[in-house]
Amino acid sequence: MLTAFILNEEIKGLNKDLTMGFTVNPKGYRVCSSLNASLANVIKWALMEDEDVIFCISDHIQSTPPCYEKLESLIFDVVAEGIYFLYVEAEYAEQVIVNENYIAIDGISSVSSFILTRPIFKLALSILENNNFVNHMSWLNFLSILSPHAFAISENSTACQKRINFHIISPFRNAAKFLPDYVSSIQAQVSTNYNVYLIDDCSTDKGASCVKENTTFKMYTNINRQYALQNILNILLTEKIADDDVVCLVDADDRLPHKYVLNILQTIYQDESLLLTYGSTSIINEYSKWGQPYYESDFENIRKSQWKASHMRTFKYKVFKKFIELDPTLKLFRDKHGNLLRMPYDMAILLPLFELAGFDKTKFIYTPTYEYRLHSNNDHSINRKQQFDGEKEVRRKKGLKRYNF
Numbered sequence: 001m002l003t004a005f006i007l008n009e010e011i012k013g014l015n016k017d018l019t020m021g022f023t024v025n026p027k028g029y030r031v032c033s034s035l036n037a038s039l040a041n042v043i044k045w046a047l048m049e050d051e052d053v054i055f056c057i058s059d060h061i062q063s064t065p066p067c068y069e070k071l072e073s074l075i076f077d078v079v080a081e082g083i084y085f086l087y088v089e090a091e092y093a094e095q096v097i098v099n100e101n102y103i104a105i106d107g108i109s110s111v112s113s114f115i116l117t118r119p120i121f122k123l124a125l126s127i128l129e130n131n132n133f134v135n136h137m138s139w140l141n142f143l144s145i146l147s148p149h150a151f152a153i154s155e156n157s158t159a160c161q162k163r164i165n166f167h168i169i170s171p172f173r174n175a176a177k178f179l180p181d182y183v184s185s186i187q188a189q190v191s192t193n194y195n196v197y198l199i200d201d202c203s204t205d206k207g208a209s210c211v212k213e214n215t216t217f218k219m220y221t222n223i224n225r226q227y228a229l230q231n232i233l234n235i236l237l238t239e240k241i242a243d244d245d246v247v248c249l250v251d252a253d254d255r256l257p258h259k260y261v262l263n264i265l266q267t268i269y270q271d272e273s274l275l276l277t278y279g280s281t282s283i284i285n286e287y288s289k290w291g292q293p294y295y296e297s298d299f300e301n302i303r304k305s306q307w308k309a310s311h312m313r314t315f316k317y318k319v320f321k322k323f324i325e326l327d328p329t330l331k332l333f334r335d336k337h338g339n340l341l342r343m344p345y346d347m348a349i350l351l352p353l354f355e356l357a358g359f360d361k362t363k364f365i366y367t368p369t370y371e372y373r374l375h376s377n378n379d380h381s382i383n384r385k386q387q388f389d390g391e392k393e394v395r396r397k398k399g400l401k402r403y404n405f
Helices: 035-048 068-079 118-128 139-146 179-187 227-238 261-268 296-301 317-326 345-357 384-395
Strands: 002-007 022-024 053-058 085-091 094-097 102-106 110-117 151-153 166-172 194-200 217-221 246-249 276-279 313-316 362-365
Touching: 035 053, 035 118, 068 085, 068 110, 068 151, 094 261, 110 118, 110 139, 118 139, 166 179, 166 227, 194 227, 217 227, 227 317, 227 345, 246 317, 261 362, 276 345, 313 317, 313 345, 317 345, 345 384
Parallel strands: 085 151, 166 194, 166 246, 194 217, 276 362
Antiparallel strands: 002 022, 002 053, 053 110, 085 110, 094 102, 102 151, 246 313, 276 313
16 A cells, blocks of 8 residues: 655756655545556646655555655755655665665565655656556566666665775777766766776867866877777776775766765775676666676686676776786787787676686676766777677687686
């Protein structure tokens, strides 16, 4: 059973006086037999009355919801970050602490209360009114579509203790119109313990001029085209990076989805045994996510397994350092002619690091930490054959044995 509460004032634009208060839906919708139909009616009422937040609570909720003043503040915070759904009470198998107010949850088995905000009212309604679709969907699956980030409110989160230093490496070419978005998404991060290395690989659109260098952002401009793998190696082999620092690979035509990405990574890397992560990715301007984890059996021969290492890819520097010790001439990065592979750089770098780290020191992050941009200059659009040929080169190489770090 479900009761709907409505939060007044405008959230979508975040441009009104933020003095909101909860009011009970005056039509008194309360689920008796059809949860889907009742929620659809509530959403229609909210759209008609220009309401902005629906707080859904089941009769078997166990805890007391947060006070309205705090809930109001939390809702404004996440909506500004493009997160339009919040779990309030749920049972789940795994969590990642985002900060003292939020966790990201996975393996959800039941939900007692949640919050919908106006930007996804019509999405939710379109699903609920598609009988062929919703009749074959569980309630939890429906909620998972509305909550790709799976953020939940938590009043008992404990802040991380150990500081993690991040090194964000971002090669690019002709990305001038995307760079401001990329830079803003990094500068917005709550965690500021990062350095950014931008490599302009012979752009013809004056891309380097879009970024102002400072103590955090460093810009490198190539005289000759080097391609992503060489650009990333140049940074890894020349910059001062400590063994336990974390390297993040972020293409400069993409961006981070919200200001808590580095918080999430910092929490995950509190596990000192962890060496490498990959994760879920959103598509810019699409309300969805994609990504799937490797199974332990995939690591029996990771080079023959389906490629699942989607963005964001991160690793502790000491894994790369060990790779260099074992392969000082970079044979695993070269084609049959002895030249460094031009693409796919991600597969070339990640596969030997996966092999060294092993399954139990590698983690899939289920909440999106990356937003991918589809555009006409994506390599998979204009260099698909070169990517495919490079993939065959990488996959047929003899890999490394797992190393006991």
